Structure formats: C-alpha cells, structure tokens
Amino acid sequence: MWDALWLNGHLATMEGEAGYGIVEDGAIGVADGRIAWIGRRADLPGAAETLAARVHDAGRAWITPGLIDCHTHLVHGGDRSREFALRLKGASYEEIARAGGGIVSTVAATRAASADELLESALRRLSFLRAEGVTTVEIKSGYGLETKTEIRMLEAAGRVAAESGLRVRRSFLGAHAVPPEFKDDPDRYIDLVCEEMIPEIARRGLADAVDAFGETIAFSPEQVARVFEAAAAHGLPVKLHADQLSDQRGAALAARFDALSADHLEYTSADGVAAMAAAGSVAVLLPGAFYFLRETQAPPVAAFREAGVPMAVATDCNPGSAPVSSLLATMNMASVLFRLTPEEALAGTTRNAARALGLAGECGRLAVGLAADLALWSVGHPDELAHRLGFNPCVGVAIGGRRIR
Template sequence: MAIYYLTNIRKIYGITDGIYRPLRGKELHALASLENAYLKIEDDIIADFGSMEKLPPIESGARVVDCQGRSILPGYCDSHTHIVFAKSRHEEFVDKIKGLTYEQIAAKGGGIIHSALALREMDESELLDGALMRLESMVKTGTVAVEIKSGYGLDLASELKMLTVIRRLSELSDVTIKSTFLGAHAVPPEFKGNQTGYVNYIIEEMLPVIADSGLADYVDVFCDKGFFTVEETSRILEAADKYGLKAKIHANELDFSGGVQVGVAHGAVSVDHLERAGSEEFDLLSKSNTIATLLPGTAFFLGLPYPDARSMIEKNVAIALASDFNPGSCPSGNMNFVMALACIKMKILPEEALAAATLNGAYAMEIGNTHGSIERGKVASFLITEFIDDLSQIPYYFSSNLIYKTVLNGKVD
C-alpha cells in the first residue's frame, strides 16, 4: 500500500463531513476549511486529515511531502465539455468580431455543421491525439473529472467514433470521465429540410446501437431556438430512457426555449447553459433534483447575458459551474477562469463558486460520493495551490494559473 502524508498545508478548503448531495442556497457556504493541516493518502483514497498539532506518528515506509505553506482544494469537476473535435473554428472568431450572431454563422455553414464535416474526415487516432492534448491542458489548470459529449459527428459511424475516443481517453488518463451521446446537437446536411427525419434516425437507428455499445452514460439534446423543439427533445429522451440512458439538456442558451421544463419533466441530471431563464425556470428547478449547470465562459465568448446565478442561489436551485470547452463558443477548459467569471460577472462568492465547480459539478456527473470535496474515503484527486493567502485570490488573479500541482487518484509524485 502506498501511503503519503502531505504536511504543512496552509489551509485545506472544500471539506465535507457526510454531505452526500448537491448544495443549495446558503448551503453553498457549507464546505469547511482547516488551517495548518496535514492530509494522509492511502493508495488512491483520502484516509485522514487534521491539524498539524495532531499529526499522528508516521508509519515506516510512508512518504512525506512538505507543502511548505501551500493550500489544498478539491479538484474541479467539469461537467460539460466538448473536447473531442477535429479542428478549431478560429475563422468564426473573426466573424463574431464583425458582428455576426451564433445563428448567422450557423446559417452560412459554420458552427456545429462545420465541426461535423471536419470530424467525419478525421481518423480516430488523430482525434484521440487532439483530445488528449486538450485534456492534459485541463489537468494543468485543476480539472480532475470531466464529462465529454459527442455531437460533432451527426451520423452513426461518426458519433460512435467520438464515443470510442472518449472511452480511450478514460483508459489513457487518470482523469475520471463521463460520456454523453449528443446526436441531437444539430441537423446534418443530409437531413436539411427534414428535421423530423433526423429525429427519427436518432431514435430508430442511432440510440439502439449507442446503447448496445455501452459507450455513453447520458443522452443530451440541444433544446433551443433554431435547434430542437421541446416536442422533439421529449421524443428523444423518452426513447433514451427505454435504454437506461439518463438525460442532460442544453437549455435556454439562445432563448426561453422550454428546455428547462422538458429536462425537469424527464428527470434530467442537469440542464446546462440557462443564459435565458427566469423565475418560472428557477421555481421549477428549486423543487427538482435537476442541477443547473452554468457556463459563464460561453456567455463571455459569445457576448451573451450571464445566467442569473444570484437569483438561482436565492431560490435554492442547485447550481454547478462548468467550462463548455468546445471549438465554437468557448475554446477554453480553464476552470480557474470559469471561477473568476462566476465571481466577477455573476456575483457568486468565491466559496460558492468553489462548491459549484467541485462538489455540485461532481453531482452533475453522478460522482459526488467519490469526488468533489475533501472527505475521508473519497478519491484523492485534489489541487495543491501555489502560495495563496485566501481562496479569493484564485478568481482575483483571473489570468494566472495558481495551481501548483493536480493530484489524480493519489499520485502525488
């Protein structure tokens, strides 16, 4: 058994004691902290932690790592990404500067369709290399668990190719990975003018094979203006449920789309985006087990309104923060920047942002029992910071990476 003692920790943040549920409202401050601490790891599990004054005798053969006054946080659990893609869409970045909207870029052949056509031509090994590089960059900025969506294939063979790459990523990396089938991301060119036909294709031909492959944990639908309707979304989710595939929804990014309502009605694990949402949606979410995953990086990059996070917190909605790392609307997986945007633009306090980016993000991937906080028995995947005086310095220094080391599954060295 490998045993490590991390000593002389300035402060451990994100401590829970038997909290096995997402945090809501004032509970977002419930993560405790401990100054001048040690933390013990046995293999890949957090075995113990406490005050340095109560450091027990260290076993023969155990390794001691002196943190020298650095702090420890739970690792970020990024519950919404699209990091398997063929190429960037930097050309569209210039179009955005010129004033074209997301919908206008899509209408002229850009957007998701552009990504899909490029991905169909790229072989699996090249896709894997690019995705692995992006995943490694996310680890350097503190991500320890990630949900990755398909949706840039839009035909059965290409969607399976993406999901296979996601499976390979989980085999090659120590990052905990969940996989989502997002065939309903857009309507591909071969179904142009026949959206109902594409929905039927998803239900009748794609879903049975995806389910049988065992490559997907969830099914997602882009339920929004110009994409898939509430009725189409409901049909897809009903079909997915028959195969035991739980729902996640792209909801209310571009309009008051009804995505939140259909997501909650189908017991979605999360509804994600919510740039366009108000009291009706918040009241509904507050009474449900569905997590509202907020993606401020997308609002920043596209110039959209930021989600009304303060109202959600006041209404006891369970919120998570995620990056939405993708080539078109948020080409960044830096969760430190997501924390900064949440604080600066959505007025979320640093402690609330940490809970949303760690514990609640873990629950948005259904791994909250093992990840998302510092707790005895949880997986030892956490962050060692640079020398900081307070948690608020992470969002304060919004362009800096204050993560000294990301520990995955107890691998301190």
C-alpha cells in the first residue's frame, strides 16, 4: 500500500526535453517519500481507498514538481538599499563596488552578524520562496571572505534546511570578491581560499559545490582556475558567476572544468555557448539582476536554445544587485526580458534547475523514483505561472510526499 495518493488534479510532469509533459486528470502514488506511480486516474490499478493510507484531493489544481531556486545568496547580514538610490542617480555597479560598496559592504555586516541572526534573516527571505511552491533552494556563502565567517554562513545554510524542511544545497563562494585586507594582493587571498578554506570546508562536509565570480571587479580566469583545481582536488563540483558585466570567457572556463552551471552569461560568446553545450553545463539565467542593474545586453538565449544548452532560471536573491524573493516574478522576467517561453521558464525552475544543482536524479520532475516534491496551483493552465505578475496561485506544497501547506 502507498503512503499517499494524490487525485483530482492535472499534472505538468516536466518529463522529456521540452514542454510540460501534461497528464490531464492525473494521479500520483507516493511511498517512502518518492513517487511510486504516476499516470491518468483512469489507469489506477485499483480503487483509491485500497491503494493508499491517505488520499489527497487536489481540487482540480495543476500539480507541478516543487519549484527549485538554484542560485541564491539568502544568508547575509545588512542592507544595501542605499546603493539602489545611487544607481538611479547614475552610479554603475562597478563604480559602487570600487568605491567600497557592493559585496564588500555586505561582508562587513555579515562578519558582524551572529549565527542566529544570519539564520533568522535567511528564514524570513526563504518564507517568500516557500510560499510560492519552492521546495529546493541553493544557498551560497561569499559574504565572509575569511574562513570563520564563510564557515558560519555555510553552517547557517545547513540550519536553514533543518528549520524549514526544504532541500538545501550549499555552495562555497569564497572567491566572490577581494576582501579589504587583501585589496593589494588578491593572489594571496586566492592562496587562502585554495589552501585553507576549501580543504577545511570539504573536511567538514559543509558544501555541495564551489562557486566563484569571474569578472574584472572580482577574479581573473587564472585565479578562478586555481580555485576550481582546488575544488576538484577535494571532490567538489564547480559553478561560476560568468560573463555578467563583460566577456571574460567565463562560460568556456566553467565548461573546461565540467561545471554544473555557469550563471548570468549576458556577455557569453559563441565559443562559450559551444563549450557549455559540449560539457553539458547548465546556463542559469538571472533576470532579476539584469532588471535591477538596468542592463541592456541579454544572455544569448537563442544560441543556447539552438545549441541544446539547458537553461535554468533563478532569483539570485541577494542584498544588492537582485533583492528578489519571488521565483514566480523571476519566471515572468525571464519570459519578458529574455524571451523564454512559459514552458522554458517552468523547465528552468524545475528539471533544469535540478540539473544545475546536480539533482537531476532526485527532483525537478514528476517521475517514478524521484522525490515526491509537489506544488499545487489554482490556475487554468501552466502558462499562467510565467504570464501573470504579482500574484501567487500556489494552494499547496508537499515535500517527500508530506504536505507542508
């Protein structure tokens, strides 16, 4: 007997390489937190009450995989709303960063925050995502830029998982910016990242991947390569903030190290697209940052599509360049600003987002054997999830088959 059976809903399984994978009037059987059976209700192998201990009525809602936000900076201290005002007066992101604002200003606030303060503020931010059907979230460090604070951030991210019940993947982003104490010797800071931080974080099992920011205001391709080599030596996959503000050939660099993903990608060249396609790396699009920074060059979406590069969509929720806490709004931005179809936007927050986190065999689709992470939506068609802005039609969420709302 199954633990639970979901009936009276339409399914967007997100199976296959394209489209929603629709099953009208579908059913999902759950056992031990995983999908044990899925298909049309008419094809169930028996009467509902004989098949499962609990039967859930979806009320004609659409059921999708639980959404996945595969790029966030939820754990941090401080506030950078003042920089928003400065940008509106004409200051660029780069100018603010070079004047001591940006990431470095958040570093000071994060270093001063206690572990409990970091946890409490992250849970507040996460609550908005959870209310919109998010069941898996990636959380990066990168606002400590010293060993003890980077560890404190990753530990707080682990506590977020325990407190929220959501699946959390942690990425170590020590190579996010050059801290003030190393401003005249960034190579020595990379030494610290490679020789102390990564070994200690790997030893403690605090990260699922290593990330870096490759950009003129951050780290050079050579410095990023050193970080990735250290990650590989400790068995950790890599990701990269790539080609956001200029073409630093970051996508190709990420592909050279078989990165799970390269993220941002506004300035990625044709060579970078081809390299990602060959490596199987996911292109993570972050339209919230594009919107808030008032960028004008969009990522090469048509080229990714033609080359078969899977595209994920994420909030990039962070204190400065993307203070976005709505994945549904991000899906709309991806469609309006980057011309993703509604199907691509939902695939970007389900099956492709799972792939970007190394979780393709765990979640992101409704298929037998995968986690029974479900989001229920009061909509007429899944297109509405990307089409409408400023509304939340999520009427139910289950993680591992257990209904949490």
